[in-house]
Amino acid sequence: MTFRYLPMTDQDKKEMLETIGIETTEDLFQDIPEEVRFKGRLQIEEALSEPELVKEMGRLAALNKNTKEYASFLGAGVYDHYTPSIVNHMLLRSEFYTAYTPYQPEISQGELQAIFEFQTMICELTGMDVANSSMYDGGTSLAEAGLLSAAQTRRKKIVVSKSVHPESRDVLKTYAKGQHLQVVEVEMEDGMTSINALRAEVDEETACVIVQYPNFFGQIEPLKEIEEIVHEAKGMFVVSSNPLALGALTPPGKFGADIVVGDAQPFGIAQGFGGPHCGYFAVTTKLMRKVPGRLVGQTLDEDGKRGFVLTLQAREQHIRRDKATSNICSNQALNALAASIAMTALGKQGVKEVAHQNIQKAHYAKKVLEEKGFKTAFTGPFFNEFVIELKCSAKEVNQKLLESGIIGGYDLGLSYSELKNHMLLAVTEMRTKEEIDQLANVLEGLACVQNISH
């Protein structure tokens, strides 16, 4: 059988074996001990031709309800946003996606410059001094912020608000276990970090306080008050942020954050069933040499021409091995490129306009639902997500919504026992007034969600 990715002909093989001075390719595998040599045929599915493959993969894809066909109000860390057409066109320039880490800068200036621009844009949005070239995702980026804080302060206690994404907190706990760090979760009040509870937890053992802004419920945490508490105890202030929200909100850097992390998925990156997305990691200059992952820096070539290189590599695993600041090697470079293209396309005006449309549409949705008699769970200021109370399970409601062409919100009972029958709704710029009104109407029509007070 011949395969289109394998160019070797029988004649090639014969000539190559002759050059090597052996009879068969089997001779090249004699160093694999007889006992462990695999002699059978792998029991995996048989090869498919290209048309058969497209058909089968198309069949699997068609089994999934996608957000191109359904109006989605599901967010909870992953969002349906406007992606300019050019993002995909530029991503498919194969000089980008078929390259690897730019270890040879002379032939990698394109990638290096694009990442340098990404770092700059992340700094602009977060209000920080330094951003790295990307992390796996927002969750692992948050966990690494915890580790960096512990290493920097030589303290063992990581304080995290319960209003931080539950899956990110889970990832943090796994990473912390590895480093023998303690993770303490702070209770909430009205869907926000309880300032009193926080004050009670933060002490001289506290490496950092981690909050999310906007938080998991979409609410805008009082960074100013939190900052005072954490810095008074000489801990690090870590903020996880949706970078699109920062087109409208005051950047965490302005509130004295030491580390800002998050996921750039809202910028041109498909929801893709949760990955690959694009973690980012931004710090103050003081922490520049402690950052995990790759950094691109500007320099000059021998002729004095501007160029870009990977820099401060003494932090990294391929140089420092067991003393590295992190084990990360491959990151999410291509997704950082996607985010760069999208941030560039939106630009100064667009990032602000899109962020404001999210605020307006989400607030409109909340108002319409309240008018229909639904109770919203929390009262704080919010970005593009809010929580409504239901009279029955969110799962049932979502099944009903699906029949009307709507992907409903996140069932909070899955992550918070006290929020059973609560639904987190996300309303991005992609949702039209008509879709929002339809959501409200369908919900109103479902007996199980009628509010008694109505």
Place this chain on the structure above:
Amino acid sequence: MRTEHQSLIFELSKPGRVGYSIPELDVPEVNVESIIPSDYLRTEEADLPEVSELQIVRHYTALSNRNHGVDSGFYPLGSCTMKYNPKINEDVARFPGFAHIHPLQDEETVQGAMEMMYRLQTSLAEITGMDEVTLQPAAGAHGEWTGLMMIRAYHEANGDFNRTKVIVPDSAHGTNPASATVAGFESITVKSDERGLVDLEDLKRVVDQDVAALMLTNPNTLGLFEEHILEMAKIVHEAGGKLYYDGANANAILGFARPGDMGFDVVHLNLHKTFTGPHGGGGPGSGPVGVKADLIPYLPKPVLVKENDVYKFEYNRPQSIGRVKPFYGNFGINVRAFTYIMTMGPDGLHQVSENAVLNANYMMRRLEPHFDLPFTQHCKHEFVLSGRRQKKLGVRTLDIAKRLLDFGYHPPTIYFPLSVEEAIMIEPTETESKETLDEFIEKMIQISKEAEETPEIVQEAPHTTVVKRLDEATAARKPILKYSKQV
């Protein structure tokens, strides 16, 4: 490649230009200051570029022209498996039913995605000879750490809290010791012998009851198969340790040998290497981890299972190490890898490794007369030359690498493994034709002659790239990590 100066996107910016289009706001607008406290509303706009759509397209097209990928030319970067990235993979990954689904949708609405994942993890378990596979880790290093955390959980579940050491060979990838540290272990180095393989005597010396695991790449980073793998497994297992397989070099053994049959307890694969997920300029990768039965309870949450033809994520796993990543891994890369496995089938994958190994041995034998070859046995999918002969002539391995740029090649991996002086690590992969290999070999021979006759041509290389050698020392000493407007 074009050589003119390339502006930063910020330098092209002019107030008033836009590169996007969204509908006018269609809901009644409220005063934002009435709903968000003014302290939390941005007063200074984020200074992103203001450019038109064509300017953006020209900018990124120009950047792509200043970049070398596998599609541009030969890319024999050792240990990175720079094989062809099939176009069909890109098409399939963009099907709306894969690209535009949300990870928190009801499971009933994403059964196709879950079936794909299940079939992929089942295939990978068979290919590696393991009992179960998780697709969650985002990349190789993430897989290493996940695997080590599971090994730790296993020991601790056995009441064994004193296993503090992880052994890594001196030829190991830097991620191995770094992952051991992040997982809370101390890493101990085991030496290689004169044939480039793990020194069994040294292994016996370092293995004791404190050992949690031995991490091994097989074939190792010298491209050599660790022939004594069964003895090594015995030494580690008898001391109560576990054997970890770094799958960075799995491209050498598909259908020829399986880590699970060699005694490995945990395996990670790099789907962006062996299984054609594109390298993306440094990522995203995907680093699934396979385990033997006794480690299954410790797999990260959630675990994807199939019950009565329905796919489910199982969260109730009391002994699990917990979550290692939000959601379910780099799904989009996993779609590409599955597409590739379905393209190749069992015979195709076998032929992949056969051709990869044949290509590497052919190149090695043809280059052997011209460069020092520290380890002369047959190699697997890659081999390591030493530039020490050329170094005596004043030409360093770095110079050879830079000279290759002039001929349109991405150079091999250099100065790794650390155990070889002036190392040049070459991995051709199976997707390259003999003609491509021959052309590259001729250029390498030419460079070795230049090193003798006209060394300055090599020392001053590259001559044809958009920039010359860059000042990395100043870049690190006075870091400029973002653009600042000239005042």
